[in-house]
Amino acid sequence: MGPRRGKTTRRPAAKGASQSKPEPNVDQLLAKTQELMDDNDYGTALQCVVKAIEADENNTQALLLAAIIQLETGDMEPAINCLLRCVEISPDRGFEKYMYLGQFAVELESVRYFQHGVDALQRDLDEVPKESDQAAVLRRKMAEAYVAMTEIYLTDCCFESDAEKKCEEYLERGCKADDSCPEVHQTMASVRLSQNRPDDARECIAKSMSLWAAKDQTDLSQIPTYENRLALVRLLLELDDKERALSVMEHLQKEDDENIDLWYLYGWTYYLQSEESGMSSDEKTEAQSSARECFKQVIKLATIQEFDNDALLDHARELIAVIDAAIPPLGDDANEQGDEAPDPDAPEPEWEDLSSGDDDVEMNAA
Numbered sequence: 001m002g003p004r005r006g007k008t009t010r011r012p013a014a015k016g017a018s019q020s021k022p023e024p025n026v027d028q029l030l031a032k033t034q035e036l037m038d039d040n041d042y043g044t045a046l047q048c049v050v051k052a053i054e055a056d057e058n059n060t061q062a063l064l065l066a067a068i069i070q071l072e073t074g075d076m077e078p079a080i081n082c083l084l085r086c087v088e089i090s091p092d093r094g095f096e097k098y099m100y101l102g103q104f105a106v107e108l109e110s111v112r113y114f115q116h117g118v119d120a121l122q123r124d125l126d127e128v129p130k131e132s133d134q135a136a137v138l139r140r141k142m143a144e145a146y147v148a149m150t151e152i153y154l155t156d157c158c159f160e161s162d163a164e165k166k167c168e169e170y171l172e173r174g175c176k177a178d179d180s181c182p183e184v185h186q187t188m189a190s191v192r193l194s195q196n197r198p199d200d201a202r203e204c205i206a207k208s209m210s211l212w213a214a215k216d217q218t219d220l221s222q223i224p225t226y227e228n229r230l231a232l233v234r235l236l237l238e239l240d241d242k243e244r245a246l247s248v249m250e251h252l253q254k255e256d257d258e259n260i261d262l263w264y265l266y267g268w269t270y271y272l273q274s275e276e277s278g279m280s281s282d283e284k285t286e287a288q289s290s291a292r293e294c295f296k297q298v299i300k301l302a303t304i305q306e307f308d309n310d311a312l313l314d315h316a317r318e319l320i321a322v323i324d325a326a327i328p329p330l331g332d333d334a335n336e337q338g339d340e341a342p343d344p345d346a347p348e349p350e351w352e353d354l355s356s357g358d359d360d361v362e363m364n365a366a
Helices: 026-038 042-055 060-072 076-089 096-104 107-125 133-156 163-177 182-194 198-210 225-239 242-255 260-274 281-305 311-326 331-335
Strands: none
Touching: 026 042, 026 060, 042 060, 060 076, 060 096, 076 096, 096 107, 096 133, 107 133, 133 163, 133 182, 163 182, 182 198, 182 225, 198 225, 225 260, 225 311, 242 260, 260 281, 260 311, 281 311
C-alpha cells in the first residue's frame, strides 16, 4: 500500500484578479452593430463595426454597415471607399452596395452602378423560389432600381440621344419585375408628361395611386416614401388636379409638419386656386390668405432648419409680396417680416390641417 496522498486544496485567486471575458466574434460584433444602428447610436456602432473589420478586413457585411453608418453621419468619402472595397471583394454578389453607389454617382456612371445592382439582384432571384416572400422583396428592389435609372435619363441625362428610349426600356423592365410597384407607374406619368401626353399621364397616376391609396396611411411600409408622395403632389399640380394634391398633402402633414417643400407646395396650390376663373371675391381672398400663411411658414422653417434652396425661398417671398399687394395683411400680420429669425422662446403655433376639404376628399385613383 503506497503512501497516502494529502488532500489537494485549491489556492485562492490573487486579490483583484478576474477572469477575462472572451472577445466577441465577428458575427456577434455585426449583430451588436445593427442593434446600435437601430437605436441611432451611430458613434458606438461605428466603433463596433471597426472591430469587426479589424478582425476580418474582407467581410463585406461589415464594410457595408460601416458605409451606411458613415452615410448617416455625413462622412461621404470614407463611406464610398467602404462601398468600393465591397465591389473589389465581391463584384458579382450583394446588390446593396451598388444601389448606394448609384445614388452618389452622377449621370451615366450612376446608371452603370444601378445596372450592376440589378444584375446582382437577378443572381439572387435565380436562387430563391419564384413565389416566395424573398423573391417578392427582390423584385420590388429591382423595380425601384429601374425607376432610379429612368429618373436619371429624365434629369441629368435628358439630353442623351437615346434618353426617351432608355426611359421606355427601363420602365418596361420595371413593370416586368414588379407591376405592383407604385413608383414605376408614377415615374411613367413623369415620362408621359415630358412627352406632352397628359391624358396618358393621368392614367399612370391613377394606376399608381390605386396600388396604395386605399391602404392604411399610418403604416408607412404599405405606402410610398414621403419624398415620393411629394413628387406625386407636383405631378398632380402639373395635371391641374389640385383637390387630390391637397388630399395627399393632408396625410403628409400628419406625418411631418415641418417639411419645407410640403408648405411651399401647400402655398403654391392655394395660390393657383386663387388664380382660377369663376371664383367669388371671398373665395379668392381666402385662397390668397391661405397661400400667404403657408409661404410664411416656409420662410420661418427655412430659417430654423438652415434651408439652402434659395430659388424656392425667393419665390415664396415674391408671392407673399404679390399677395400683400392684393390683400394687405391686417393686425399683427402687418408687422411680420417673413425672413426674420423666429424667437426660439416663442411657443410653436398650432397648425391645423390646411387641405380645402375634410376627409371627404379621398385619394382615389379615379
